[in-house]
Amino acid sequence: MIKRxxxxxxxxxxxxxxxxxxxxxxxxxxxxxxxxxxxxxxxFTILYLVFIKFxxxxxxxxxxxxxxxxxxxLWNFFLEMTAGSISSIVGRGDLIRKIRIPRWIxxxxxxxSAVISLILNTIVIAIFMILxxxxxxxxxxxxxxxxxxxxxxxxGIAFFLSAAFVKYRDVSYIWEVITQALFYLTPxxxxxxxxKWPIVRKLIFSSPLSQAVQSARYVTVTHQTYTISxxxxxxxxxxxxxxxxxxxxxxxxxYFKKKSKTFAEDI
Amino acid sequence: MDNDVAxxxxxxxxxxxxxxxxxSSVKSAVVNFYKxxxxxxxxxxxxxxxxEVNKGDFFGIVGRNGSGKSxxxxxxxxxxxxxxxxxxIEGKLTPFIELGVxxxxxxxxxDNVYLNGSLLGFNRKEMxxxxxxxxxxxxxxxxxxQKLKNYSSGMQVRLAFSIAIRAQSDILLLDEVxxxxxxxxxxxxxxxxxxxxxxxxxxxxxxxxxxxxQRFCNKAIYINRxxxxxxxxxxxxxxxxxxxxxxxxxxxxxxxxxxxxxxxxIAVSIVKQDNEQHIIKFRIxxxxxxxxxxxxxxxxxxxxxxxxxxxxxxxxDKKGALEYILDTQLLNPGVYEISATLIxxxxxxxxxxxxxxxxxxxxxFDKTRGGAIHLExxxxxxx
Numbered sequence: 001m002i003k004r005x006x007x008x009x010x011x012x013x014x015x016x017x018x019x020x021x022x023x024x025x026x027x028x029x030x031x032x033x034x035x036x037x038x039x040x041x042x043x044f045t046i047l048y049l050v051f052i053k054f055x056x057x058x059x060x061x062x063x064x065x066x067x068x069x070x071x072x073x074l075w076n077f078f079l080e081m082t083a084g085s086i087s088s089i090v091g092r093g094d095l096i097r098k099i100r101i102p103r104w105i106x107x108x109x110x111x112x113s114a115v116i117s118l119i120l121n122t123i124v125i126a127i128f129m130i131l132x133x134x135x136x137x138x139x140x141x142x143x144x145x146x147x148x149x150x151x152x153x154x155x156g157i158a159f160f161l162s163a164a165f166v167k168y169r170d171v172s173y174i175w176e177v178i179t180q181a182l183f184y185l186t187p188x189x190x191x192x193x194x195x196k197w198p199i200v201r202k203l204i205f206s207s208p209l210s211q212a213v214q215s216a217r218y219v220t221v222t223h224q225t226y227t228i229s230x231x232x233x234x235x236x237x238x239x240x241x242x243x244x245x246x247x248x249x250x251x252x253x254x255y256f257k258k259k260s261k262t263f264a265e266d267i
Numbered sequence: 268m269d270n271d272v273a274x275x276x277x278x279x280x281x282x283x284x285x286x287x288x289x290x291s292s293v294k295s296a297v298v299n300f301y302k303x304x305x306x307x308x309x310x311x312x313x314x315x316x317x318x319e320v321n322k323g324d325f326f327g328i329v330g331r332n333g334s335g336k337s338x339x340x341x342x343x344x345x346x347x348x349x350x351x352x353x354x355x356i357e358g359k360l361t362p363f364i365e366l367g368v369x370x371x372x373x374x375x376x377x378d379n380v381y382l383n384g385s386l387l388g389f390n391r392k393e394m395x396x397x398x399x400x401x402x403x404x405x406x407x408x409x410x411x412x413q414k415l416k417n418y419s420s421g422m423q424v425r426l427a428f429s430i431a432i433r434a435q436s437d438i439l440l441l442d443e444v445x446x447x448x449x450x451x452x453x454x455x456x457x458x459x460x461x462x463x464x465x466x467x468x469x470x471x472x473x474x475x476x477x478x479x480x481q482r483f484c485n486k487a488i489y490i491n492r493x494x495x496x497x498x499x500x501x502x503x504x505x506x507x508x509x510x511x512x513x514x515x516x517x518x519x520x521x522x523x524x525x526x527x528x529x530x531x532x533i534a535v536s537i538v539k540q541d542n543e544q545h546i547i548k549f550r551i552x553x554x555x556x557x558x559x560x561x562x563x564x565x566x567x568x569x570x571x572x573x574x575x576x577x578x579x580x581x582x583x584d585k586k587g588a589l590e591y592i593l594d595t596q597l598l599n600p601g602v603y604e605i606s607a608t609l610i611x612x613x614x615x616x617x618x619x620x621x622x623x624x625x626x627x628x629x630x631x632f633d634k635t636r637g638g639a640i641h642l643e644x645x646x647x648x649x650x
Contacts (some may be wrong), residue, residue, distance in 0.1 A: 008388065008390070009388035010388045012385045012389065013385050013386060013391075014386070014389060015385070015390075015391075016381060016382050016384075016386075016391075016440065017385075017387030018384075020371060020374065020378070020382055023374060023378065024371065024373055024374070027373050054542055093369060094369065095348075095368060095369050096365060097341075097346065097387075098346065098364055098365050098368040099344075099346070099362050099363045099364075099368045099369065100344050100346050100360075100362040100363075101344040114554060167296075168293050168296065169292045170294075171293075174293070250569060261348045262348070264341065264347055265347060266344045
């Protein structure tokens with residue numbers, strides 16, 4: 001099974017599809033690849049100006065600019081993985097109708113484009129961390145694991161959405177609304193520690209996104225970050241976001257596997 | 268499974284769900300779910316197909332448009348999954364059925380070569396090794412750094428073909444590859460086919476080009492409306508194809524003219540056939556309210572090889588009969604047909620065509636099958 005998934009043909013194809021995606025992304029733009037760095041940087045500048053300079057939101061942590069940036073970068077990663085994958089199957093309809101390739105490769109290639117953006121963005125984070133003299137702890141080694149967690153969550157959703165989109169084009173609109181809700185459910189722009197009711201904090205930390213974002217801030221920026229262990233005092237409830245993640249991953253991949261048999265005729 | 272069987276298809280059926288109104292919104296899905304009505308038709312594209320392709324076979328799939336040929340090929344390629352039945356494949360199969368699948372118009376020719384190569388399972392190193400051969404074969408040296416969208420369609424096909432022939436597989440699936448490209452390109456295709464035959468590759472080949480089917484295939488099937496009606500030698504299958512094509516053309520034209528002009532009719536009949544004397548006498552009856560003349564053609568194997576008309580006779584009656592005697596020494600043994608058309612003198616519009624063509628058989632040993640004209644006395648060797 002594993003051997004089949006990572007067969008030479010699949011690896012070659014995956015690499016070439018990612019390369020193509022990346023080449024095509026900035027096709028016809030003057031600045032080209034620079035945009036993958038410039039775009040998050042500019043977006044971050046806006047948020048920085050609004051939330052830290054004008055609104056003076058107090059996150060109760062040091063290096064609040066970097067703290068804010070880490071959240072935004074991870075959110076963008078999740079967004080690119082999910083919203084960016086919705087039309088991946090339909091968009092590659094020509095391949096699916098005329099060639100026998102494992103369908104999952106198309107979704108994975110689209111998600112790997114998001115990973116590439118994330119890597120570039122992480123470089124931006126690193127630069128900001130150096131400029132802000134953030135003291136790096138050994139805990140930063142957890143960061144890749146948090147990315148893996150987010151990736152599994154994102155790819156589970158991406159599998160589900162891309163398969164559902166083949167038949168129901170409403171999916172993209174519905175997902176847009178859900179994303180908006182998730183955006184506010186995740187403590188990206190507001191200090192979660194300052195929320196009044198513990199139940200709201202518990203709700204927020206049931207989402208794998210919130211848990212991942214806060215943990216990432218904890219391991220990279222400051223240990224003063226409010227994390228899941230503060231929202232849930234006992235051990236078992238802390239597994240809620242991971243349980244949700246597993247459920248989403250299993251449901252997404254199973255649904256995709258079932259539907260992928262008829263992609264060629266449904267598109 | 269037998270050792271020399273490459274593809275074994277058993278009881279294969281494929282049905283497509285055809286929604287009445289496309290169910291592509293959640294709302295209609297919900298509504299239909301509660302209504303519990305099936306808002307789709309099942310279209311049976313293939314019904315109970317069984318055949319075997321041996322290793323080294325050049326296997327033709329022939330049929331008219333919409334008969335299910337391409338569906339069958341897609342099932343063989345694993346692009347569709349069967350509704351019923353099974354397909355067993357022994358050996359490595361080419362994954363594509365068309366040329367230039369996955370080409371990206373925004374990428375350069377060079378990038379597309381690598382991309383297309385990856386679909387065949389070649390990594391960049393392997394592609395680099397064969398890159399120059401591919402470019403040379405495609406004769407597109409000067410264009411490799413241009414975007415594919417600036418290529419002409421002929422150039423795209425040339426590039427795609429040059430990559431496709433690199434595929435290292437035991438079984439090739441080819442759908443209408445000859446439908447595109449100029450004569451020079453077709454020649455390259457033919458050469459490639461010859462190479463495939465020499466290399467004893469198994470090829471499944473869908474085409475409308477009966478010439479190519481007869482030239483390359485050693486076995487063929489005929490598919491009509493999703494059913495496999497004939498299997499056998501390519502020559503016979505080509506005959507079936509020509510026959511069915513002709514039949515439908517005549518059906519269409521006679522239906523059309525019957526509705527338009529009920530008064531106009533034409534019929535051909537044999538008056539006398541004498542095989543000893545080598546003559547055949549036939550009669551054409553016609554009637555119309557217009558000034559007309561009659562045109563008729565002699566057909567063998569679906570192809571018209573002689574056309575005549577009654578214009579030279581200067582008979583333009585509205586009703587009448589014509590009788591002809593044909594010297595059959597001119598013709599080889601075989602089945603011939605006569606089709607006649609009633610033509611309006613004024614504007615040369617066809618008013619009626621014989622609904623069913625008159626057939627006659629010239630008995631004899633079938634040694635020069637495929638040709639109509641008996642050349643024995645007219646052809647002499649001079650060197």
